Each structure stands twice: as C-alpha cells, then as structure tokens.
Amino acid sequence: MRSSNLQMWNTWPPETPRWNPAALLAMLIAGGALAASWQIAQVEPSLLFGAQGRRHIWAFLTGLFPPDLSPAFLQLLVMPTIETIQIAIMGTALAVIVGFPLALLATDRLCFVGIVYEMDGERSGVRRVARRSLYLAARMLLNLCRSIPDVVWALMFVRVVGLGPFPGVLAIGVSYGGMLGKIYAEILENSPEGPIEALHAAGASKSALLVYGFLPQVFPHLVSYGLYRWECAIRSAAILGLVGAGGLGQQIELSMRMFQYHETSTILIIVFVLVTAVDHLSAMIRKAL
Amino acid sequence: MYRLDRIRKVFADGTVAVDEVTLDIQAGERVAVIGPSGAGKTTLFRLLNATLRPTSGRLWFDETDLESLSGRRLRHLRRRIGTVYQQHNLVPQLRVINNVLAGRLGRWSLPKALLSLMSPQERSIALGALEQVGIIEKLYTRTAHLSGGQQQRVAIARALVQDPDVILADEPVSSVDPTLGRTIMELLVQLAENHKKTLVANLHAVSFALDFFPRVIGFRQGRVAFDLPSAAVTDTVMAALYAGVETSPVVSEYA
Numbered sequence: 001m002r003s004s005n006l007q008m009w010n011t012w013p014p015e016t017p018r019w020n021p022a023a024l025l026a027m028l029i030a031g032g033a034l035a036a037s038w039q040i041a042q043v044e045p046s047l048l049f050g051a052q053g054r055r056h057i058w059a060f061l062t063g064l065f066p067p068d069l070s071p072a073f074l075q076l077l078v079m080p081t082i083e084t085i086q087i088a089i090m091g092t093a094l095a096v097i098v099g100f101p102l103a104l105l106a107t108d109r110l111c112f113v114g115i116v117y118e119m120d121g122e123r124s125g126v127r128r129v130a131r132r133s134l135y136l137a138a139r140m141l142l143n144l145c146r147s148i149p150d151v152v153w154a155l156m157f158v159r160v161v162g163l164g165p166f167p168g169v170l171a172i173g174v175s176y177g178g179m180l181g182k183i184y185a186e187i188l189e190n191s192p193e194g195p196i197e198a199l200h201a202a203g204a205s206k207s208a209l210l211v212y213g214f215l216p217q218v219f220p221h222l223v224s225y226g227l228y229r230w231e232c233a234i235r236s237a238a239i240l241g242l243v244g245a246g247g248l249g250q251q252i253e254l255s256m257r258m259f260q261y262h263e264t265s266t267i268l269i270i271v272f273v274l275v276t277a278v279d280h281l282s283a284m285i286r287k288a289l
Numbered sequence: 290m291y292r293l294d295r296i297r298k299v300f301a302d303g304t305v306a307v308d309e310v311t312l313d314i315q316a317g318e319r320v321a322v323i324g325p326s327g328a329g330k331t332t333l334f335r336l337l338n339a340t341l342r343p344t345s346g347r348l349w350f351d352e353t354d355l356e357s358l359s360g361r362r363l364r365h366l367r368r369r370i371g372t373v374y375q376q377h378n379l380v381p382q383l384r385v386i387n388n389v390l391a392g393r394l395g396r397w398s399l400p401k402a403l404l405s406l407m408s409p410q411e412r413s414i415a416l417g418a419l420e421q422v423g424i425i426e427k428l429y430t431r432t433a434h435l436s437g438g439q440q441q442r443v444a445i446a447r448a449l450v451q452d453p454d455v456i457l458a459d460e461p462v463s464s465v466d467p468t469l470g471r472t473i474m475e476l477l478v479q480l481a482e483n484h485k486k487t488l489v490a491n492l493h494a495v496s497f498a499l500d501f502f503p504r505v506i507g508f509r510q511g512r513v514a515f516d517l518p519s520a521a522v523t524d525t526v527m528a529a530l531y532a533g534v535e536t537s538p539v540v541s542e543y544a
Contacts, residue, residue, distance in 0.1 A: 203395025
C-alpha cells in the first residue's frame with residue numbers, strides 16, 4: 001500500500017506535455033496542403049466580392065425574388081415533382097436489390113470467419129479460397145459502385161438508355177447499391193454472435209442461420225439505413241435532371257439557362273419542402289420500428 | 290456418450306484453453322464441471338458440442354470420431370447435442386414460439402423454416418416444451434420482453450424441442466438470482482431425467498453441483514483437477530481447486 005502511494009507521488013504532478021515533433025510535422029504538412037490548395041484551386045475572393053462579383057450576386061439574388069408561383073408554372077412542376085419522388089423510390093428499391101445480395105457475399109462472418117466456420121474452415125481448402133475470393137470480388141464491386149458519383153453514373157446511363165427518369169433510377173440504384181451493400185455488410189458483421197452460435201450448435205444450416213440468426217437481429221437497422229438512403233435519394237433525384245435524367249433537376253437546368261431565376265427559386269422551395277417532408281416521414285417510420 | 294482422449298485446444302494467440310483432457314461420460318449420466326473462471330470450461334463445452342475442433346487429441350461422440358466429420362454429417366451430429374447457455378442466446382426480436390422452434394432448424398428444410406416464421410410449424414411440439422418449462426402463456430410474446438429467468442426457460446424449451454441425446458448447460462443459471470437459479474436447475478435436472486438425456490453442466494455455484502450431480506469434475510487451468518462422486522468432494526478438494534485464484538470459490542449460491 002505504502003509503496004504504491006510513493007509511486008503515485010513520484011509521478012505527481014504529471015509531466016507537462018511537450019511539443020511532439022510528429023504532431024508539429026503533421027501540422028506543417030496540413031498547413032502546406034492548405035496553402036497549395038488555395039493556389040491550385042484558384043481561390044480568388046475578389047471574383048466573388050469585387051465590384052463585378054457584387055453586381056452578379058445582386059442580380060442573381062434579386063432575380064430569385066419573387067418566386068414564380070403562377071398556377072401555370074406550378075402546374076408545369078407537378079409532374080417533375082412526382083417524377084423526382086418516383087425516381088428516388090425506384091432507385092432506392094433497385095439499390096436494395098443490388099446491394100443486399102452483394103452485402104451477403106461481402107460479410108466475412110457469413111462466408112469464412114467466426115464460430116460457424118471454426119469446424120469447417122480449416123478443412124476444405126479449395127472452398128475456403130473460393131469463398132474468400134467471392135468475398136473480395138463483392139467488396140470490390142461495391143467499392144466501384146459507390147466510388148463513382150451518382151451524377152457520373154447518370155451521365156453514362158443517359159448515353160445507354162437515353163434521356164428521361166430511367167437513367168436516374170439506374171444511377172441511384174447502382175451508386176446507392178454500393179453504399180447500401182457496404183453498410184449492410186457492416187451491420188450484418190456486427191449482429192450479436194451468441195444466438196448465432198446457439199443455432200449453429202443445434203445443427204442449423206448456414207441459410208437457416210441467415211434467416212433466423214442474422215436477419216432478425218439486424219432487420220430494424222437494415223430498414224432504418226434504407227430509409228436514410230431514400231432521403232438522400234430524393235436530393236440526388238432532384239439534381240440528376242441536370243444531366244438529363246428527369247425530375248426537377250431538368251427544370252432547374254432549364255430555368256437557369258434561360259436566366260429565369262424566379263422559376264429556379266420556386267423549384268428550390270419545392271425541393272426543400274420535399275426533402276423536409278421525407279425526413280419527417282422516414283423519422284416517423286424509424287420510430288415505429 | 291463422450292470419450293475424450295488427450296484433448297488439447299490452443300488458440301491462435303497461443304493460449305492453451307484445454308490441455309490434455311481425457312475423460313469418459315456415459316449415456317444417461319449427470320456430470321457437473323466446476324472450477325475457477327478462465328479455467329477453460331466454456332471452451333471444453335464448445336469442443337463437446339462440436340463447434341470447436343480440438344488442436345490435438347481425439348473426441349468420440351457415441352462411437353463417432355468427430356475428427357472424421359465435416360459439412361452435413363457434422364451438422365446432423367450437432368442436432369443430437371443440445372446446449373443451454375448462460376446468456377440464453379435467444380434471438381430477442383423473434384417471438385417465443387419461433388425461438389423454441391429454432392431447435393428444429395437442424396431438421397427442417399429452408400422453406401419450412403421460412404414458412405414457420407410466418408405461420409409456426411409443428412406447433413404442438415413447441416407447446417409441449419413450453420408447458421414443461423412452465424411458460425406456455427408467453428407463446429407469442431416477443432422474446433426480448435421476457436425476464437432473464439423466463440428467457441432461460443425458453444432456451445431450455447428450445448433444447449427440448451431439439452430432442453438431443455445430451456444436454457450441455459454452460460453456466461445455465463449464472464445470470465439469474467440464486468433462488469430462481471435453483472428452481473431452473475431443478476427443472477433442468479428433472480427434464481433430463483424424465484427424457485433420459487445425458488446432462489453435463491458447467492456451474493459457477495458449487496452447491497448446485499454437489500446437490501444435483503452425482504459426478505463432479507474439477508477443472509483448473511485447462512486440466513481435469515479431480516473427477517469424483519459428489520459425496521467425495523471435500524472442502525480440502527475444493528480449496529485445492531480454487532487455490533491461488535483471486536475470486537474465492539462460490540460455495541454458497543448467494544455469492
């Protein structure tokens with residue numbers, strides 16, 4: 001007891017922390033990167049705040065007001081608004097169809113690690129390698145899907161299937177499929193192991209483990225994340241039109257090109273209302289889960 | 290029922306959890322395994338229920354050498370071994386009936402298992418098991434809403450529905466209060482007796498081991514320290530088993 005007290009006094013008060021050379025170096029590098037970015041990204045505040053910049057800002061801001069709320073224009077926006085919602089719904093559904101099976105392949109605990117594979121794993125070398133390569137292939141595919149931005153996917157799909165909402169659906173389906181798949185795999189990997197071990201020990205097959213052990217435990221999380229993606233999909237669907245993939249984006253692009261800023265502001269208001277409404281709706285559904 | 294010959298389990302990090310264990314367990318026997326925590330009892334149970342493969346040594350279950358099994362045949366063997374865990378290991382989101390029927394998964398096809406989630410199959414078997422553990426009224430309750438003791442009853446019902454030859458109970462009552470623990474222990478022993486199942490239990494409370502089990506195995510540092518009829522387990526034997534261990538032996542179930 002006594003000796004431990006003495007030890008405590010020896011290290012009290014704690015030593016004053018000194019400048020750590022590694023931290024200093026990291027700060028220098030970060031500062032350098034910032035300065036270089038200023039240069040290379042051609043940051044030029046005078047363009048924004050100079051006389052001409054101020055004039056343009058003023059013209060744009062005054063142009064936004066008042067929003068065009070004429071019945072004719074609003075009527076024109078009804079279909080694109082519905083289309084935007086539909087693109088988001090279809091796109092998210094497609095994302096689940098793309099992402100879920102890939103997530104199963106990309107979940108290591110479903111393929112080759114954990115208690116389920118303790119007995120079998122070491123044995124069948126060939127099948128183990130096959131499962132692991134399938135896992136890596138699924139991971140790579142998911143990475144590819146989500147590392148390309150949805151707008152770029154939309155540009156490509158417009159080339160393939162032509163203008164309209166369908167390329168938007170495909171773009172959201174593929175890029176969001178990548179994100180959903182990655183997160184779903186993470187969720188599945190974190191499902192509590194105890195119940196899975198118990199079912200496995202009772203002789204359940206792997207597919208039975210999936211439907212009785214893994215999925216019931218994480219289902220609310222899967223649905224919740226799917227809904228969150230749907231919220232994001234509404235935002236995406238609203239801008240994919242800029243590259244010709246239907247929805248409100250097309251109208252934004254049109255009004256901007258024609259310098260009809262008061263129309264642009266109407267559309268932005270609609271997007272804002274839409275996103276807020278979907279936020280609340282999905283929050284309500286998630287609470288009910 | 291079980292024959293272990295110099296069974297060793299070494300984990301990837303070099304820990305020797307089970308070290309040269311040799312023992313026999315006859316069909317219909319009731320055996321308690323006791324010992325300090327960290328002695329490797331849970332690992333021993335995972336070797337016994339064929340979810341871990343020993344690093345060396347041989348393990349026979351009912352004349353079958355586990356070494357020779359893999360895949361489907363291994364799964365079929367697992368059906369014959371029911372395990373009850375300390376943490377119940379039920380799926381909290383499922384209804385009680387589906388958790389009980391999960392004991393049938395080793396026998397069911399996937400379509401039948403899926404169908405059962407919507408409309409429970411072989412309901413009468415589940416009802417019978419729940420009646421025996423005394424919580425038939427909780428049939429359609431979500432398992433997460435049950436108390437710890439009730440969940441352990443559901444877990445026992447799941448093992449009954451599995452209809453195994455042997456029931457392994459890994460600290461089955463350590464997570465409930467002592468009085469309830471005794472009730473559940475009595476239930477488990479009585480069910481094993483009625484159904485003529487071999488029962489092997491890993492117990493934290495020494496008194497349960499001595500009261501309910503004719504044979505007691507002391508386990509220490511991965512080895513069998515003693516293997517005695519419960520009448521022969523004296524205070525001296527117990528003291529040696531827990532000697533030098535930080536936590537004192539849980540002689541009373543009220544610890």
